[in-house]
Amino acid sequence: MVGVxxxxxxxxxxxxxxxxxxxxxxxxxxxILYAGQYAWISLLxxxxxxxxxxxxxxxxxxxxxLNGGAYNVLLNTTSKNNASLAACLTILxxxxxxxxxxxxxxxxxxHILPEIHVVGATVIVLALFLALTLIGISESAKTAVGIFLxxxxxxxxxxxxxxxxxxxxGFATLQQNFSLPVQHGSVAKALFFGFSAAMLGISGFESSAxxxxxxxxxxxxKTLRNMWIVVSIFNPLLALIVLGTLSMPEVAAHxxxxxxxxxxxxxxxxxxxxxxxxxxxxLSGAVLTSFxxxxxxxxxxxxxxxxxxxxxxxxxxxxxxxxxTSFFLLCLSILxxxxxxxxxxxxxxxxxxxxxxxYFALGNFLLKIKRSKLPRPVYASVPTVIMALVAVxxxxxxxxxxxxxxxxxxxxxFVPAMLFIYASLKRQVLMNYTLLVLRSFSESVRVxxxxxRAAIRQRVHRLQSQEFVFFTKGHDLATLNRVMIYVQENEVxxxxxxxAILREGETVDQSFLDDLAVLDRAYPHIRxxxxxxxxxxxPDIIDQLSKEWHIPKNFMFISSPGDRFPYNISELGxxxxxx
Numbered sequence: 001m002v003g004v005x006x007x008x009x010x011x012x013x014x015x016x017x018x019x020x021x022x023x024x025x026x027x028x029x030x031x032i033l034y035a036g037q038y039a040w041i042s043l044l045x046x047x048x049x050x051x052x053x054x055x056x057x058x059x060x061x062x063x064x065x066l067n068g069g070a071y072n073v074l075l076n077t078t079s080k081n082n083a084s085l086a087a088c089l090t091i092l093x094x095x096x097x098x099x100x101x102x103x104x105x106x107x108x109x110x111h112i113l114p115e116i117h118v119v120g121a122t123v124i125v126l127a128l129f130l131a132l133t134l135i136g137i138s139e140s141a142k143t144a145v146g147i148f149l150x151x152x153x154x155x156x157x158x159x160x161x162x163x164x165x166x167x168x169x170g171f172a173t174l175q176q177n178f179s180l181p182v183q184h185g186s187v188a189k190a191l192f193f194g195f196s197a198a199m200l201g202i203s204g205f206e207s208s209a210x211x212x213x214x215x216x217x218x219x220x221x222k223t224l225r226n227m228w229i230v231v232s233i234f235n236p237l238l239a240l241i242v243l244g245t246l247s248m249p250e251v252a253a254h255x256x257x258x259x260x261x262x263x264x265x266x267x268x269x270x271x272x273x274x275x276x277x278x279x280x281x282x283l284s285g286a287v288l289t290s291f292x293x294x295x296x297x298x299x300x301x302x303x304x305x306x307x308x309x310x311x312x313x314x315x316x317x318x319x320x321x322x323x324x325t326s327f328f329l330l331c332l333s334i335l336x337x338x339x340x341x342x343x344x345x346x347x348x349x350x351x352x353x354x355x356x357x358x359y360f361a362l363g364n365f366l367l368k369i370k371r372s373k374l375p376r377p378v379y380a381s382v383p384t385v386i387m388a389l390v391a392v393x394x395x396x397x398x399x400x401x402x403x404x405x406x407x408x409x410x411x412x413x414f415v416p417a418m419l420f421i422y423a424s425l426k427r428q429v430l431m432n433y434t435l436l437v438l439r440s441f442s443e444s445v446r447v448x449x450x451x452x453r454a455a456i457r458q459r460v461h462r463l464q465s466q467e468f469v470f471f472t473k474g475h476d477l478a479t480l481n482r483v484m485i486y487v488q489e490n491e492v493x494x495x496x497x498x499x500a501i502l503r504e505g506e507t508v509d510q511s512f513l514d515d516l517a518v519l520d521r522a523y524p525h526i527r528x529x530x531x532x533x534x535x536x537x538x539p540d541i542i543d544q545l546s547k548e549w550h551i552p553k554n555f556m557f558i559s560s561p562g563d564r565f566p567y568n569i570s571e572l573g574x575x576x577x578x579x
Contacts, residue, residue, distance in 0.1 A: 006214060006215055006216035006217075006219075007141055007211075007214055007215045007216060007219065008216055008219065009216075009219050009222045009223070009226075010145055011141035011142075011144065011145055012141075012208065012211075012214075012215045012216075012219050012220070012222075012223045013148070013222070013223045013226040013227065014141065014144040014145040014147070014148035014149075014285075015141055015144045015207070015208075015211070015288065015289055015292055016204050016205070016207040016208040016223055016227060016289055016293075017148050017204070017223070017226060017227055017230060018144055018147055018148050018151070018204075018282050018285030018286050018288065018289055019097065019101075019203060019204025019207055019285070019286040019289040019290075020201075020202060020203065020204030020205055020207075020227050020230065020231055021148070021151055021152070021155075021204075021227075021230050021231065021234070021282065022101065022151070022204075022279075022282045022283050022285070022286045023200065023201035023202070023203065023204075023231065023235065024155060024201075024231075024234050024235055024238055024259070025104075025258075025259055025279050025282070025283070026104075026255075026256075026258070027043070027197075027198055027200065027201035027235055027239075028043075028235065028238045028239040028242050028258060028259070029242075029251060029254075029255040029256075029258040030197040030198065030200065030201075030255075031043055031194045031197055031198040031201075031239055032194075032239060032242060032243065032248075032251050033197070033251065033252065033255065034183065034190070034193040034194045034196070034197045034402075035183055035190045035191060035193065035194020035195075035197075035198075036177075036180065036182060036183040036190055036194075036248070037177050037178045037180065037182075037243060038182070038183075038187060038190050038191055038194060039194050039198070039239045039243070040236045040237075040239040040240040040243070041191060041194075041236075042190075042191050042194030042195045042197075042198045043194075043198050043201070043235045043236040043239055044232075044236050045191070045195050045198075046195060046198045046199055046201060046202060046231075046235070047228070047231060047232035047235070047236065049199070049202075049387075049388060049391045049392075050202050050205060050227075050228050050231065050232070051228060051232075052380075052384050052385075052387055052388040052391070053202075053205065053357065053360070053361075053388055054221075054224045054225065054228055055378060055379075055380035055381075055384050056360060056361055056364045056380045056384070056385055056388055057205075057206075057208075057209055057224055057360065058220075058221050058224060058377070058378035058380070059364060059367070059376050059378045059379055059380045060073045060209075060360065060363055060364050060367055061209050061212055061220055062220075062221070062376045062377040062378050063367060063371065063374045063375065063376035063569065064076055064367075064374075064569055064570075064577075065212050065213070065220070065568065065569065065570035066212065066213060066300065066569075066570060066574060067210055067211060067212060067213045067214075067296035067297065067299065067300045068087070068209075068210060068296070068297055068300040068301070069086075069090060069206055069209035069210045069297065069356070069360065070086040070087075070089075070090060070206070070209075070356050070359040070360045070363055071083045071084070071086050071087035071090065071297060071300065071301065072209075072300065073360070073363035073364070073366070073367060074086050074359065074363050074366070075304065075576065076367075076371070076576060076577045076578075077363060077366035077367055077369075077370045077371060077577075078366060079486075079489065079490055080304070080306060080425060080490045081422075081425065084301075084306060084418075084421045084422070084425060085359075085418065086356065086359040086363075087297060087301055087306075087421070088414065088417050088418050088421050089352045089355045089356050089359065089414070090206070090210070090293075090294075090297055090352070090356050091294060091297065091298070091417065092348055092352040092410075092413055092414060092417060093203070093206075093348075093349065093352040093353045093356055094290040094293055094294040094297075094327075095290070095294075095327070095330055095331055095334060095348075096334070096345050096346075096348040096349035096352065097203065097204075097286060097287075097289070097290045097349060097353075098126065098286075098287045098290035098291070098327075098331050099122070099126075099331050099334050099335050099338075099345055100345045100346065100349055101283040101284070101286035101287050101290070102122045102125040102126055102283070102284065102287050102331075103118065103119075103122050103335070103345070104279075104283050105122075105125060105279065105280045105281075105283035105284050105287075106118045106121040106122050106125065106280075107256065107257075108257060108260070108276045108279040108280050108283070109121060109276075109280050111257060111260070111276060112273065112276055112277075119335065119336075119339065122335060123332065123335070125284055125287060126287065126328055126331050126332065126335075127328070128284075129284070129287045129288050129291050130291065130324055130325065130328045132288065132291075133288070133291040133292060133295065133319060133324050134315060134317075134319050134321055134324055135317060135319070143285075143288065144285055144288055144289075147281045147282055147284070147285035148282070148285065150278060150281060150282075151278055151281065151282040151285075152230070154274060154275060154278035155234050155238070155278075157271075157274075158238075158259065158262070158263055158266075158267075158271065158275060159234070159237060159238065159241065161263075161266050161267045161271060162241045162244075162245060162262065162266045162267075163241070164266075165245065165265075165266035165267075166241070166244050166245065171244055173243075173244055173245060173246065173247060174243055174244035176247065177243045177244075177247070177248060178243075180248065192394070192398060193398055193402065195394075195395065195398070196394070196395045196397075196398025196399050196401075196402070197398075197399070197402075198235070199354065199391075199392070199395035199399075200349075200350060200353070201231060201235055202231060203349070203353045204227070204286065204289055205224070205227055205357075206353075206356055206357065206360065207289050207290075207292075207293040208220060208223040208224065208227070209360075210292075210293040210294075210296045210297045211292050211293060211295075211296040212296075213296070213570075214292075214296065221377070221378070238259070238262075241262070242258065242262060245262060245265055245266060246258075246261070246262065246265065257276070257279070259275050259279070260272045260275045260276045260279065262275075263275040290327075291324060291327065291328075294323070294327050295319075295320055295323050295324055295327075298311060298320075298323045298327075299311070299312065299320050299323060302323075303552065303554045303574065304554060305466075305491075305492065306421065306424055306425055307424055308424070310322055311323050311326075334413075346406070348409060348410050348413050348414075350399050350403075350406055350410075351396065351399070351400070351406060351407065351410040352410065352414070354392055354395055354396040354399070355396065357392045358389060358392045358393060358396070361385050361388050361389035361392065362389065364380060364385050365385060368382070370560070371560045371577060372560075373560055373561065373562040373563050374560050374561060374569065374577070375561075375563055375565065375568070375569075427492075431456050431459060434456055435456055435457070465493075465494070465495065466492070466493050466495070466551075466555065467493065467495040467496070467497060467549065467551050467555070468487060468491055468493050468495070468496050468497070468551070468555045468556070468557065469496075469497045469498075469499055469545070469549070469551055469555065469556040469557065470483050470487075470496065470497070470498050470499070470556075470557045470558070470578075471499050471500075471501065471537060471556065471557070471558045471575075472498055472499065472500050473500075473559065474500065474508075474509070474512060475559065475579075476515070477515040477518060477519070479559070479579060480498070480515060480516070480519055481519065481522075482579055483498075483557070483578065483579060484496075484519055484522070484523050484526065486557075486578045486579075487526065487557075488523065488525075488526065493526070494525055494526050494527055495526070495527050495529070496526055496527070496528055496529070497529045497530075497531055497549070497551075498516065498528060498529070498530050498531070499530075499531045499532070499533065499545070500530070500531070500532045500533075501532075501533055501534075501535055501536065501537040501541060502532055502533070502534055502535075503534070503536075504534055508532060513530070516528060516530050533545070538566070538567055538572075539567060539571050539572055539573065542556065542572055542573060542575060543573065546573070552574075553572070553573040553574045553575055554574040554575070554576060556575045556576070557575065557576050557577070557578045557579075558572075558575055558576075558577060558578075558579075559577070559578070559579035560577050560579060
């Protein structure tokens with residue numbers, strides 16, 4: 001993004017931090033309801049799991065610093081179909097997060113101003129953050145920073161006032177809560193179900209990976225560290241404070257706005273009102289996270305031709321208004337279909353978010369296996385990835401075990417979304433089938449059929465005429481055949497340039513040319529053009545050829561570079577790894 005100011009550490013942390021830090025407003029109540037007096041331990045276990053994911057995300061995004069998160073790593077290690085599945089889950093997670101956060105924020109506002117209509121106010125919040133992101137990510141980041149700093153101030157103030165309250169009034173309530181029977185009959189079950197519920201408190205951690213290209217150099221790992229610090233301190237601390245201040249019946253009765261009630265108990269109406277205002281602000285900030293994250297993801301998918309190219313249309317501030325407006329309308333549809341009922345939304349939110357985290361761990365494994373030579377600043381050990389993956393799967397199982405109806409609701413949203421994405425992926429096949437259907441009606445509606453067939457043929461021709469490029473290092477026939485299989489299965493094209501970058505005086509072996517001739521005969525539907533250029537492979541020659549041939553860089557492929565490759569993969573401008 002030449003000419004666009006990159007986000008600094010505070011701005012990037014604020015955008016994703018508003019989402020993950022807003023969990024403090026509800027995760028303490030959730031964990032206490034399921035784990036009782038051991039909730040704070042469940043939240044500490046969640047902090048340990050998040051520390052494992054810091055390494056996993058750091059390795060994946062360090063090796064492939066491109067927008068898209070789990071979609072990006074699967075795209076560069078498997079196929080578009082697998083990557084699209086992860087993308088679908090991520091989009092659903094963002095939609096549910098945006099509507100849930102906006103609705104919850106308006107519930108807090110309704111608590112202060114009862115005359116406020118929750119659904120109508122939610123529409124206004126979603127529209128407000130649509131407008132902010134249309135203005136531009138850098139400008140909207142300023143709003144996020146203000147919300148984030150105010151939220152940290154309010155949480156710190158609440159914790160300090162509560163500690164003073166406990167110092168004055170003693171720890172009788174804490175002792176009473178710890179003397180109660182253990183939830184679910186055993187400490188192990190209490191910790192398990194508390195952990196499963198508390199894992200929702202780290203939603204938003206995946207968001208930073210979806211707009212990494214908008215962040216300045218070196219900012220991404222700092223956002224992971226900062227988010228981990230916030231939830232590792234505040235979530236267990238506030239749960240312990242609640243256990244020391246409120247009885248279990250009080251927690252159950254005020255679970256929707258627990259921290260506001262806690263503020264009223266330890267500080268009075270002024271602190272309760274301040275916490276409510278903070279909740280409104282930071283939950284609204286989580287809506288901004290969803291808009292920014294989904295914009296980066298869908299833009300990347302459109303560049304990879306999974307979604308139509310009109311999604312790439314931009315304002316003069318380089319905001320993708322088609323993506324943002326479409327996401328806004330989808331959020332409104334969910335809001336009106338559920339009538340603001342958070343139950344169905346939380347079902348979509350829970351399963352999609354935890355599935356995305358699991359896909360990221362699987363993507364890390366694939367990166368180690370298929371892209372082992374790709375340079376990366378951080379390396380997550382195999383035991384680290386295994387433990388993180390098992391933890392997420394257990395949390396997913398725990399949530400479905402407690403709320404099996406969540407799975408049904410999730411599938412009601414997931415299946416149509418996946419069908420739409422799959423249809424976009426297979427649009428050439430669908431167009432060809434449409435042509436067959438139109439031919440069958442050509443006698444009765446000949447004029448309409450002819451026009452439709454011509455339009456569809458033109459569209460198919462336009463899709464197929466897009467050239468792709470593979471930079472070869474003198475690969476053998478087997479490797480080149482894998483390239484052809486990938487292009488045939490994942491791209492809509494009938495033209496492929498195989499490019500060799502040679503040093504001065506270097507020539508191509510005749511055996512390599514013979515192999516290309518074999519490939520040309522084996523794949524008659526793809527026209528192979530072999531091109532040689534003198535120079536050094538790197539960002540400059542990629543940029544030169546992209547401009548000369550009018551081929552976007554994300555339509556150019558390479559095999560996985562070795563550890564001596566002098567460039568970071570992000571410096572290649574979006575060139576994809578397919579071997």
